Amino acid sequence: FFFHDRDGHADPFLTTFAYLEAAKRLGVVCHRFTECTGILVEGGEVRGVETSRGTIFAPVVINCAGPYAQFVAAMAGIEIPNWSERHEIMITEPVAPGVCPCMLMSFSGNYYIQQRPHGSIICGMSPEGRPVDFENKTTWQFLEKMSGVLAKLLPRTRGIRVARQWSGMYDMTPDAQPIIGETDVKNFYHSTGYSGHGFMLAPVAGKILAQHIAGRKPDIDFSMLDYRRFARGEHIMESNVV
Template sequence: MMEWKNTADVVIIGGGIIGVSTAYYLALNGVKDIVLIEKGTICGGSTGRCGAGIRAQWGTEMNCRLGIAALDIFEQLDQELGMSVGLNQGGYLLVAYNEKELETLRKGMELQNSLGIKSRQINLQEARGICPGLAADDAVGFFFHGRDGHADPFLTTFAYLEAAKRLGVTCHRHTTCTGILVENNVVRGVETDRGTLHAPVVINCAGAYAQFIARMAGIEIPNWAERHEIMITEPVAPGVCPCMLMSFSGNYYIQQRPHGSIICGMSPAGHPEDFENKSTWQFIEEMSKTLVRLLPRTRGIRIARQWSGMYDMTPDAQPIIGETDVKNFYHSTGYSGHGFMLAPVAGKILAQHITGKKPDIDFSMLDYRRFARGEHIRESNVV
């Protein structure tokens, strides 16, 4: 365990991909004394439990800009960090099942194209060329972007961590934040179960727990934690579903990993909060039916395991990034299941802002105060 010290220039709360990438980009921008605290193990929360998809096919301009910028970073991240992040770009194939959804996705494609994202509408025959064996005769349309794909959440997070440590970042695992030090409405550091850490800047990257960390500083954010389940099959021959197959109205995402296993998930009914990350037989039953219906070739293959993780949700399914009413206390949270795919650009632009540089993307509209103002930025492309 690293030696404890009670001062830092910046304290980051949360050792998932958002916290670790933010630490790296702050160090890259010249911040010298950064301490990251994590109550468990690095990548042990939502990051390590996610489906690991990466896409630029979104329905809002902000998410499109964030998504394509993140893709640009992912494509050169192996070289930058000096370690593989397991990037695999098989594309995302979006499936529409009704005319309203078709029109929504078509408008999204037009927005994406205007921003340089080369998504396109395709027919069923073309969709089957991308995803062999696809049985989606009841679908009314398909959209595809070939640069989308997935990466390995563990490899990516640890690549960022090792690069951050080489730049001088200190990481304390098994260190729980128990309080935020505030004086005259200015943040002064954090209290932990190992002692006090005095710092002029504190960043809340606590994911599904971010609302509790915010409350320690007297800040209320409308986030909630929502359990989502995933299952993965035994490895099978390649070519069953090399793209990420996704439908918002159909409520599924399915993708075959490079080693042959098929990973898939769906949104839960209601908004189940479950910090124990339990699994249910109902999910296995429903997800298995969906998998076999869409990809009949999967009938009879065995499920290797199932697990769950927490989405840190916001009312408009878009993140909260920026400073709070407590000076120098920042949020980077509320990614609503898309933290992994947006982490490279989210960490970069927040670090640029904190160090006085102009961010590559203006994220001011993602201020948490938007909810009190009634300025929700509705994102339709969410499972």
């Protein structure tokens, strides 16, 4: 187990909506429930995006489509080695504070557990093998296995009810590191493959890519995250990746 008293957490729903509202104040227009059906490329340069709402012309396009990033890249004629990996999570009803005083994470046990500020305990497990499709249904097998792990580690949770469970897709790469930067199509950029770390890395990743696109020197050099590294066999391996 690892513990650090400066580690923090944030609500992903509140954070997402906060970013959306901040973007709107800067003039960003958000089209919800809009499918990308094609990338417009002329003379080796991106011109815009074809969508279910029509064509959107743009001088710069960023592929940040998460688990669908490989398909969006292919629309521009680019191949990236990403794949989607389904993860399942469950959350319990609120229990007394301190039942789980810090985030628990086990590499050998393949699980993570944390008590939320309002008392509920959220926990999940990494999947075994790759899913064969984009099926997002959560399973009884996960509920049974995760509940058993929770009760064994935290006996005070025995008998509590599970409030809900759900699943979602990780956008994975061969080295579990993101792909950030320009491509062989001029002004078409990648910001993909965060492999489960996207919520943590998104603020700085967005900033340094924006700096690069705007012609400024990024605060952090991200050239090693070029998608071509895989063809060169230059994987960025970390010993502790969750």
